[in-house]
Amino acid sequence: MGNISNRYAIVGVGESERSRKSGTTPLHLALDAARAAIEDAGLNATDIDGVMNYNTNDSCTSHELATYLGVRPKYVKDIQGGGSSTEMLIGDAISLIESGMLNTVLIYRSMNGASGQRVGRGYDPDMLQTALSGGSFIMPYGSASPSQWFGMYATRHMHETGIRKEHLGHVCLSFYDHAQRNPNAFLHGKPLTMEDYLATPDISSPFNIHDSCLELDEGNAIIVTSAERAKDCKSKPVYIMGMSLRQTHPHVHYWNDIDQVAADYVGEELYQNAGVKPEDVQVAAIYDCFSWVVLRQLEAYGFAPRGEVGDFVAEGNLRIGGKLPTNTAGGMLAEGYTHGMNNAIEIVRQLRHEYKGTDRQVEDCEIGICTGWSGPDIAGAMILRN
Amino acid sequence: MTTMTYQKPVPLKDQDNKAYWDAADEHQLALQKCKDCNTYAHPPGPSCSKCGSKNVSWEHFGDEVTATIYSYVISYRPFLPGFQDDLPTIIALAKLDQVPEVKIMCNVLNCDEKDIRIGMPVQMIWENITEDRALPQWIPIED
Numbered sequence: 001m002g003n004i005s006n007r008y009a010i011v012g013v014g015e016s017e018r019s020r021k022s023g024t025t026p027l028h029l030a031l032d033a034a035r036a037a038i039e040d041a042g043l044n045a046t047d048i049d050g051v052m053n054y055n056t057n058d059s060c061t062s063h064e065l066a067t068y069l070g071v072r073p074k075y076v077k078d079i080q081g082g083g084s085s086t087e088m089l090i091g092d093a094i095s096l097i098e099s100g101m102l103n104t105v106l107i108y109r110s111m112n113g114a115s116g117q118r119v120g121r122g123y124d125p126d127m128l129q130t131a132l133s134g135g136s137f138i139m140p141y142g143s144a145s146p147s148q149w150f151g152m153y154a155t156r157h158m159h160e161t162g163i164r165k166e167h168l169g170h171v172c173l174s175f176y177d178h179a180q181r182n183p184n185a186f187l188h189g190k191p192l193t194m195e196d197y198l199a200t201p202d203i204s205s206p207f208n209i210h211d212s213c214l215e216l217d218e219g220n221a222i223i224v225t226s227a228e229r230a231k232d233c234k235s236k237p238v239y240i241m242g243m244s245l246r247q248t249h250p251h252v253h254y255w256n257d258i259d260q261v262a263a264d265y266v267g268e269e270l271y272q273n274a275g276v277k278p279e280d281v282q283v284a285a286i287y288d289c290f291s292w293v294v295l296r297q298l299e300a301y302g303f304a305p306r307g308e309v310g311d312f313v314a315e316g317n318l319r320i321g322g323k324l325p326t327n328t329a330g331g332m333l334a335e336g337y338t339h340g341m342n343n344a345i346e347i348v349r350q351l352r353h354e355y356k357g358t359d360r361q362v363e364d365c366e367i368g369i370c371t372g373w374s375g376p377d378i379a380g381a382m383i384l385r386n
Numbered sequence: 387m388t389t390m391t392y393q394k395p396v397p398l399k400d401q402d403n404k405a406y407w408d409a410a411d412e413h414q415l416a417l418q419k420c421k422d423c424n425t426y427a428h429p430p431g432p433s434c435s436k437c438g439s440k441n442v443s444w445e446h447f448g449d450e451v452t453a454t455i456y457s458y459v460i461s462y463r464p465f466l467p468g469f470q471d472d473l474p475t476i477i478a479l480a481k482l483d484q485v486p487e488v489k490i491m492c493n494v495l496n497c498d499e500k501d502i503r504i505g506m507p508v509q510m511i512w513e514n515i516t517e518d519r520a521l522p523q524w525i526p527i528e529d
């Protein structure tokens with residue numbers, strides 16, 4: 001990526017209600033989120049000239065969303081994707097604005113993740129065998145859930161580094177604690193203790209239900225524009241200092257070398273593009289489809305040396321008040337799950353100091369990191385500032 | 387009918403993996419190898435996943451195949467049909483002794499979930515799952 005540092009900004013963020021049974025369609029949820037983001041930015045819907053979304057065939061199209069916002073944008077784009085897609089589409093939006101094609105792009109993710117089609121459940125096994133690369137080498141052995149796929153990585157990594165189950169627990173406890181400060185978090189009012197955590201039986205070792213993200217019905221939206229145009233917006237812009245994106249493993253689900261993850265290759269370029277170091281980062285949104293994924297990324301992005309990540313989280317460093325307050329709205333483990341976008345929304349709000357004067361605000365934070373994880377094979381990350 | 391109906395997914399053969407599953411049905415291991423970069427490709431594909439070469443061939447390793455457990459998960463829920471009668475299920479990656487760059491995903495049978503560990507030596511066996519199909523699996527062997 002060329003030098004786009006500080007020349008693009010996120011100017012609007014918004015979300016729908018979150019629930020386990022929305023009683024409505026992803027289109028309605030997407031409209032709620034988009035209207036909230038447009039209002040947040042102080043724009044008119046007709047200022048949006050590009051609309052993009054990612055989905056797993058579980059959502060409405062950008063065309064439909066634009067239609068019912070009453071907008072006829074120059075450009076619409078729908079991609080198949082999950083984690084890292086927020087970052088990748090923000091990258092696309094920047095490129096299209098840089099080229100002069102567009103001015104202001106709305107990116108959304110909307111899904112009935114609980115009441116509709118659920119990740120890793122309810123699919124026909126024969127369809128999965130053909131749909132996934134190498135699927136016939138996976139499905140006959142009963143492996144069809146991300147908890148099983150990522151568990152394989154976690155077991156190996158924990159074996160090599162000495163990370164233990166209670167370290168996974170510290171990730172969960174930190175995010176559950178944040179959810180108790182966020183009235184909109186799905187698990188607000190449901191605190192978690194280490195005793196409860198360790199007493200909960202595993203679903204797929206080493207993960208129990210607390211290690212796994214909440215699949216909910218929810219829509220999220222983000223608006224990206226140029227720094228120049230951001231001046232006309234009502235909101236305080238959050239600038240993109242740098243990004244990096246990468247695919248590594250040959251197969252999407254048959255991971256042979258489970259010692260490497262794509263995030264290992266993203267960190268260096270990310271910090272170089274942004275012109276900062278890990279120690280400059282004051283607040284984080286780390287993709288947390290599973291607790292362990294956070295530990296592995298903290299290692300990859302240079303927040304703790306290999307082998308010391310467990311101690312880093314046990315010391316409370318992910319909590320508000322710690323060295324790297326992470327997923328401060330509760331994350332996908334305790335706030336909600338939209339394949340990463342809800343964490344990106346939260347870090348924007350933190351960097352705007354939107355919670356100033358409350359126990360949710362990371363005091364005086366200026367620089368934040370937002371990471372995506374589409375599995376160990378694809379990573380995307382960005383560094384943001386206020 | 388002499389066998390009970392097999393409920394779990396049966397590996398689907400396609401043009402890229404047929405040689406592997408045909409060999410498995412004969413209780414043999416076959417692996418795809420790239421003649422240009424000498425990498426074994428597992429799972430197999432239309433070309434080498436390392437260098438992109440179309441110059442790939444098949445090598446046979448017979449029926450005496452050993453490995454060590456590289457990683458595993460213990461699954462306590464059935465995410466696919468057939469596994470509900472078979473919990474907990476150990477799903478593992480077995481690193482081949484003969485070709486350490488290849489790790490084969492499998493179940494470890496005849497193994498209590500408390501005993502599974504990384505580095506455990508295992509041997510490939512073939513479960514006859516239908517009248518004409520066999521599934522490569524692994525069982526622990528003595529250290």
Ligand SMILES: [Zn+2]
Nearest residue numbers: 420423434437
């Ligand atoms: Zn090759």
